[in-house]
Amino acid sequence: MPAAVEFRAVSRHFGPASAPVKAVDAVDLTIAEGAFFAMLGPSGSGKTTCLRLISGFESPTAGEIRIFGQDVSATPPHLRNVNTVFQDYALFPHMNVRDNVAYGLMVKGMPRAKRYAKAEEMLALVHLDAYGSRKPGQLSGGQRQRVALARALVNEPRVLLLDEPLGALDLKLREAMQDELKSLQKRLGITFVFVTHDQHEALSMADSLAVFNQGKIAQIGTPAEIYTQPKTRFVADFVGSSNLLPPTLTQSLGGPAKWASLRPETLRLDANGPIAGPVTAIRYLGAGHRISLNAHGHDIAAILPAGSALPEPGTEIRLGFAPEALHIMDEA
Amino acid sequence: MMTAIFPARSLADRLTTLFWRKPKLLLALMLTPPLLWLGVIYLGSLAALLLQSFYSIDEFSGMVVPEFTLKTYAELLRPQNYDIILRTLLMSAAVTLGCAILAFPIAYYAARFAKGRWKAVFYLGIMLPLWSSYLVKVYAWKLILAKEGIITWATDATHTSGILNAILALPVIGGNSLSTSYIGMFAVFTYVWLPYMILPMQAALERVPTSMLEASQDLGATRAQTFRTVILPLAMPGVIAGSIFTFSLTMGDYIIPQIVGNSANFIGMAVYQLQGTAGNIPLAAAFAVIPILIMLVYLALAKRAGAFDAL
Numbered sequence A: 001m002p003a004a005v006e007f008r009a010v011s012r013h014f015g016p017a018s019a020p021v022k023a024v025d026a027v028d029l030t031i032a033e034g035a036f037f038a039m040l041g042p043s044g045s046g047k048t049t050c051l052r053l054i055s056g057f058e059s060p061t062a063g064e065i066r067i068f069g070q071d072v073s074a075t076p077p078h079l080r081n082v083n084t085v086f087q088d089y090a091l092f093p094h095m096n097v098r099d100n101v102a103y104g105l106m107v108k109g110m111p112r113a114k115r116y117a118k119a120e121e122m123l124a125l126v127h128l129d130a131y132g133s134r135k136p137g138q139l140s141g142g143q144r145q146r147v148a149l150a151r152a153l154v155n156e157p158r159v160l161l162l163d164e165p166l167g168a169l170d171l172k173l174r175e176a177m178q179d180e181l182k183s184l185q186k187r188l189g190i191t192f193v194f195v196t197h198d199q200h201e202a203l204s205m206a207d208s209l210a211v212f213n214q215g216k217i218a219q220i221g222t223p224a225e226i227y228t229q230p231k232t233r234f235v236a237d238f239v240g241s242s243n244l245l246p247p248t249l250t251q252s253l254g255g256p257a258k259w260a261s262l263r264p265e266t267l268r269l270d271a272n273g274p275i276a277g278p279v280t281a282i283r284y285l286g287a288g289h290r291i292s293l294n295a296h297g298h299d300i301a302a303i304l305p306a307g308s309a310l311p312e313p314g315t316e317i318r319l320g321f322a323p324e325a326l327h328i329m330d331e332a
Numbered sequence B: 001m002m003t004a005i006f007p008a009r010s011l012a013d014r015l016t017t018l019f020w021r022k023p024k025l026l027l028a029l030m031l032t033p034p035l036l037w038l039g040v041i042y043l044g045s046l047a048a049l050l051l052q053s054f055y056s057i058d059e060f061s062g063m064v065v066p067e068f069t070l071k072t073y074a075e076l077l078r079p080q081n082y083d084i085i086l087r088t089l090l091m092s093a094a095v096t097l098g099c100a101i102l103a104f105p106i107a108y109y110a111a112r113f114a115k116g117r118w119k120a121v122f123y124l125g126i127m128l129p130l131w132s133s134y135l136v137k138v139y140a141w142k143l144i145l146a147k148e149g150i151i152t153w154a155t156d157a158t159h160t161s162g163i164l165n166a167i168l169a170l171p172v173i174g175g176n177s178l179s180t181s182y183i184g185m186f187a188v189f190t191y192v193w194l195p196y197m198i199l200p201m202q203a204a205l206e207r208v209p210t211s212m213l214e215a216s217q218d219l220g221a222t223r224a225q226t227f228r229t230v231i232l233p234l235a236m237p238g239v240i241a242g243s244i245f246t247f248s249l250t251m252g253d254y255i256i257p258q259i260v261g262n263s264a265n266f267i268g269m270a271v272y273q274l275q276g277t278a279g280n281i282p283l284a285a286a287f288a289v290i291p292i293l294i295m296l297v298y299l300a301l302a303k304r305a306g307a308f309d310a311l
Helices: A047-055 A098-109 A113-126 A141-153 A173-186 A199-205 A223-228 A231-240 A249-251 B011-021 B022-052 B071-076 B079-112 B117-131 B134-143 B150-157 B159-167 B181-206 B209-219 B225-250 B265-275 B280-306
Strands: A005-014 A020-029 A036-041 A064-065 A080-086 A159-163 A192-196 A206-213 A216-221 A243-245 A260-262 A273-282 A288-295 A299-305 A314-321
Touching: A005 A047, A005 B181, A005 B209, A020 A064, A020 A216, A036 A047, A047 A064, A047 A080, A047 A159, A047 A206, A047 A260, A064 A260, A080 A141, A080 B209, A098 A113, A098 A141, A098 B225, A113 A141, A113 A192, A141 A173, A173 A199, A192 A199, A199 A223, A206 A223, A206 A231, A216 A223, A216 A231, A231 A243, A243 A299, A273 A299, A288 A314, B022 B280, B071 B079, B071 B280, B079 B117, B079 B225, B079 B265, B079 B280, B117 B181, B134 B150, B134 B181, B150 B159, B159 B209, B209 B225, B225 B265, B225 B280, B265 B280
Parallel strands: A036 A192, A036 A206, A080 A159, A159 A192
Antiparallel strands: A005 A020, A005 A064, A206 A216, A243 A260, A273 A288, A273 A314, A288 A299
């Protein structure tokens, strides 16, 4: 069975050939059918360009893109069986919600009664049954997001692309929508590809994710793999926060002379621990405290769960960790 | 001793404090002069016009009789007056349509693709003709369109005068030469009012986010479908705004029909002659009310057709 989306050495360069801006640079990528796939990265890392390459709004300058095994280099966006939920939702302000949702069916020539019936079905799916006659301007941000979702899904796409789908929502709504998107994807079995710069969102929603940096994929894997076994310093630092240990420090902690990552929550107060230094700051996080200390000139952060005894700022403390918590990175 | 936290205030301080405490006072002070101007001079003269149109003229003495009557309006229905109204209406509609068709690609290019320096070139190109005298432009067109003018010369030189003659041979809109035909008048009107259509159209198109056009494509629409179902409806408020200009400016103009065309009468010319040589102010006023009524009907129809839904 072919993969839902496949990139083979895909590049998208902008500007003159002599000094190109490499938005996407020789990316290889395989997204399995039915996956909930996240593209994570800081702004300008190439993740949105990758999404636009799948939807067809960008064309690769080199390489090949296949959707369900079919080369799409000659297929314009309106002929791809792929739909997008846009970051700003891009709902048509002059149409009501029902017409917005039925738009894809309308341009394909489906009769009015039939397309409205399907639109209502989709609106029910996103819990907006009673909103068909409203204009997008009369809806809240979360409701608009659902309309955008229904409008894309009504076309029964084989791949649904979501560009920062939750970026414009407030925290509570964002969490609710995360659960909803996840269950919707499970129920429909459609491949979801979503772009985000929010590592929490990527970790909690995706089955697998790609971390982008400077037009290249830094690492692909399951959220747990990415979090516990980051391949590069960039991944360790961007996904969650981490203590990045230079080779000398890793060596002094009993590891090889390589860069290592040590997650703050794996550290605990330990009178015999190998990391020693004075406490430089204590920050209250609600669910715990973040302790910073200076160990041999390196800033080390540790997160202590709520209820643990706190050291005074300035006092010398020692921190310990389980041996498997020290993750050695191959790449510098 | 403690120093005062709020030191003694000057007159200016007291004034700003007063405005801070009563913000509506400042607003009222700022709005009064323009509202007076608008209310008295602008709306007042409009009311006077409306009032005049309900008076009539004494046919023997030529004096205005200040008594309420609909007699003057009835006069508008006389064949020669009715023809003037119909002719002006048709010309205004044709000019508006012509301007809309010509302006759209220019406005679309400017809104979507022109950046930086090209945008400046666009604005300059559109505005430049507005800076020169209207009369000069109209007379220039008269020369271009005249029988001895550049168009005749060009068609002779390219051996295409047959086409020009065929166009001039068209009934009603044709004529002896372009400068004495409705076609010529249409061309001049379209030229002088075109910027008034381009600018609001461009402003409306600029407000359509690119993502909306992409969404339409993404959902399977062809370019033609995107144009018809997304771009045009969203640009409609701009088209309507532009057409208000082109329509009402054509309706009220009294110079172009005098210089270009077959000297058939238009509303503007009729008003000019009636209030001047004929001294028939009531009929001139009644004529002047017609464009206002037509615009109101036009806007009501546009609103009903959903032209303002995207606002």
